Amino acid sequence: MPQMTADSKPVAKPGVPLFFQRRFWPMWTALSFGTFADNILRQALLIGIPAGVIAVPFFEDADNSIPYIGALLPIAILVFSSISGQLADKYETSMMFRRTKFMEIILMSVAATAFAFGYGLLAIFMLFAMGAQSAFFSPVRVAAMPKYLEADELVRGNGLCNAGLFTFILLGYVVGGLLIVIDNGGVWVGAALVAAAVVGWLAALQTPYAAANDPTLRIDFNGVAQTVSMFRRVFSARGVPAPLIGVGAFYFLSTAMTVAVPLYGRDSLHADPMVWTALNGLFAVGAGIGAIGAASLSKGRSGLGFSAVAIFLAGLMSFLVYGLTPLAAGTPDAPLGLGDLFASAAGLALVVSFVATAALSGVYIAPLQAAMQRRAPAPIRARILAAGIFTNAAFAIPGSLSILAITTADADPALVLIGVGTAMLLIAGVMAFRRRTLPDGLYDEGLAAARASE
Numbered sequence: 001m002p003q004m005t006a007d008s009k010p011v012a013k014p015g016v017p018l019f020f021q022r023r024f025w026p027m028w029t030a031l032s033f034g035t036f037a038d039n040i041l042r043q044a045l046l047i048g049i050p051a052g053v054i055a056v057p058f059f060e061d062a063d064n065s066i067p068y069i070g071a072l073l074p075i076a077i078l079v080f081s082s083i084s085g086q087l088a089d090k091y092e093t094s095m096m097f098r099r100t101k102f103m104e105i106i107l108m109s110v111a112a113t114a115f116a117f118g119y120g121l122l123a124i125f126m127l128f129a130m131g132a133q134s135a136f137f138s139p140v141r142v143a144a145m146p147k148y149l150e151a152d153e154l155v156r157g158n159g160l161c162n163a164g165l166f167t168f169i170l171l172g173y174v175v176g177g178l179l180i181v182i183d184n185g186g187v188w189v190g191a192a193l194v195a196a197a198v199v200g201w202l203a204a205l206q207t208p209y210a211a212a213n214d215p216t217l218r219i220d221f222n223g224v225a226q227t228v229s230m231f232r233r234v235f236s237a238r239g240v241p242a243p244l245i246g247v248g249a250f251y252f253l254s255t256a257m258t259v260a261v262p263l264y265g266r267d268s269l270h271a272d273p274m275v276w277t278a279l280n281g282l283f284a285v286g287a288g289i290g291a292i293g294a295a296s297l298s299k300g301r302s303g304l305g306f307s308a309v310a311i312f313l314a315g316l317m318s319f320l321v322y323g324l325t326p327l328a329a330g331t332p333d334a335p336l337g338l339g340d341l342f343a344s345a346a347g348l349a350l351v352v353s354f355v356a357t358a359a360l361s362g363v364y365i366a367p368l369q370a371a372m373q374r375r376a377p378a379p380i381r382a383r384i385l386a387a388g389i390f391t392n393a394a395f396a397i398p399g400s401l402s403i404l405a406i407t408t409a410d411a412d413p414a415l416v417l418i419g420v421g422t423a424m425l426l427i428a429g430v431m432a433f434r435r436r437t438l439p440d441g442l443y444d445e446g447l448a449a450a451r452a453s454e
Contacts, residue, residue, distance in 0.1 A: 010148055010208040019160055022208055023148040029203035030101055031141055032164035037108055037196035038073065038130055039172025043280070044115065044180040044189045045069055045123060046262055047273060053180055054120045067407065069124060070259035070400035074251075074393035076131025081139070081393065082226035083219070085386025088139040089379075090217040093147060093210035100137040101197070101204040107133055108197040112190025115180075138389045143382035146373050147210040154370035155303045159295025162366050163288045166358075170284030177277035214379050230387040237384055239375040242434065243368040244388045246307075248395035249427055250365045253420050255399035257283060260416040263406065268414040269329045271336035278338055279354065286355035290362020303367030308431035314360035315424030317353050322417040324350040361424075 010023040018024050046066060048054035088096060107129050114122035141161075149157045179188040220226050234240050258280055265276035290310070294303060327346035330336030341347040376384040406413050 010210070018149075018153060018156065022206060024157065024160070026203045026206035026208075027097070027141060027144060027148065028161060028164050030097060030137075030200045030207070031161060032168040033196045033200035033203065034101070034104060034134070034137060035165050036168040036172045036175075037104065037193050037200070038134065039169050040176035040179075040189060040192050040196065041108075041111055041123070041127055041130060041172075042069075042073065043173045043176030043277070044185075045127065046259070047177040047277060048180040048185075053185065054123070066262070067259060067400050067403045069127065070255065070403070071397045072124070072128045073131035073134065074255070074396035074400070076128045077135040077138070077393035078390055078397070079223070080132050080135035081386045081390035082223045082230055083221060084136040084389075085139045085230060085383035086217060086219050086226065087136065088143050088382035088386065089213040090215060090219065092212050093140060093144045094204075094207040096140040097137075097144075097204040097207045098201070100133060100140060101201040104130070104133050104137075105194070105197040105201055108193040112193050115186035115190045115193075118186060135389065135393075139382045139386040142369075142373065142385040142389070143213070144207075144210060146376075146378070146381060148208065151374050154373050155367055156295045158366040158369045158373075159291050159293075162291030162362060162369075163295060166284045166288035166291055166362060170281045170288065173277060173280045173284060177273070177280070181273065213381055227390065230383055230390065233380050233384050234387045237376055237380075240372055240384060243371040243375075244391055246368045246427065246431070247365060247372070247388060248391040249423070250361060250368075251392040252395035252399035253423055254283075254287075254361065255396040256402050256416055257420060259400045259403050260406065260413050263403070264325075264413040264416065268325050268412055269336055270331050271329075271341070272338075274338045275336055275341055278341070282351060282354050283358045286358025287362040289355070290359035290364075291366060292362075293359070294363050294366035304371065304431075305435065307364045307367045308428055308435060310360040310363035311424050311431070312428035314357050314364065315421045315428065317357040317360065318417050318421030318424060320353045321350060321357060322414055322421070324353060325414045325417075 010021075013021050019028070045054060046069065049065060049069070107126060111123060111126035111130070113119070114126055145154060145157055145161075175192055176189060179185050179192065182188065220229075234244060261280045261283065262273075262276040265271045265273075265279055269275065294306070324346055328336070328341065328344060328350045330340065336347075341351065372385065372388055373381075402419075403413075403416070405411070406416065
């Protein structure tokens with residue numbers, strides 16, 4: 001097997017679309033099917049609990065467990081990110097892909113057993129365990145992209161990865177939400193979890209060799225010290241902190257939205273569980289459309305201007321969804337069905353606005369991810385990007401727990417749309433201010449070098 005330095009890349013095949021090249025599709029497939037499995041598991045819990053299919057101990061009101069369950073994945077990522085970034089820098093990339101995806105098969109087999117035999121508490125714990133697995137897989141994947149792709153391919157690569165991510169989030173929502181409420185649903189959920197994990201592992205076997213960033217790195221298991229060190233590296237890397245925080249803000253808002261949607265569907269729209277599942281699916285559809293749009297941005301452009309415009313428009317769309325909610329809603333005595341949602345003008349307008357909000361969010365995030373990958377110095381890239389994953393988790397946890405303000409106060413879950421829209425407009429304002437006051441292309445030497453080589 002040919003040896004590579006940390007900065008060398010697998011050879012691109014002229015005339016072959018990036019998506020179909022071996023330097024991209026195995027990584028994309030491993031990411032997508034891992035996302036599929038995570039969201040089958042998560043959605044089976046988030047739908048199964050309000051629907052009364054899964055019993056949750058220790059909670060007098062099962063609804064109050066939902067924000068905590070939504071926070072389990074990011075909590076696990078937070079705990080393990082400081083170690084995972086070191087491992088991703090120290091060891092060869094394709095080996096790390098294979099090992100992390102094989103561990104997923106083991107964990108999903110345990111989760112399948114929990115669902116098949118009705119062990120609700122074990123199923124909840126396995127969601128935390130899958131968060132830990134994601135903590136080790138994610139730095140490998142995001143740090144691999146600058147090894148496999150050129151600097152001016154990163155916006156496109158991130159757009160395609162995000163499109164897969166959101167598409168398989170959607171599929172996970174649909175499969176997990178629908179299977180858990182049918183007869184023997186736990187068995188079917190378990191079978192889907194194991195199948196998805198196996199496909200991801202088979203794809204990981206095809207990932208190209210890419211040398212370690214720092215094979216002499218000595219692993220430090222002191223999580224607190226390494227977390228501090230990790231963020232020192234972030235703030236010493238020019239141009240990294242701003243997009244890192246911008247991506248974290250996306251995870252706060254998207255987590256709050258997806259955790260709130262079942263409650264919004266039940267209490268604001270007065271809809272049945274099929275509509276709850278469909279709304280989460282529509283959010284993923286929209287985000288996937290936006291990610292594909294980001295992937296089509298012109299080669300050689302940072303796309304950061306598109307990010308600012310997109311998040312501004314997404315904020316306006318969120319307010320529109322709030323305004324349309326009472327017009328499209330059913331009643332407690334006559335819940336809104338899926339057919340009813342699409343049969344009325346108000347329902348269709350709500351669906352279009354909901355999808356548009358998510359699509360614009362998908363356009364917002366890809367250029368920020370690419371900026372982090374371009375700007376992170378190669379020898380410490382995985383640790384810097386692990387800090388980004390840590391930040392995403394740190395933002396997602398309060399995003400999930402913020403829904404407690406709704407559940408404990410017995411407030412209208414549609415208020416989440418007002419909060420999310422306001423935050424999006426604030427983000428757009430900050431980005432517009434930075435774009436006006438800082439030089440264009442600031443700290444994008446990697447992108448400038450790619451342009452100069454053309």
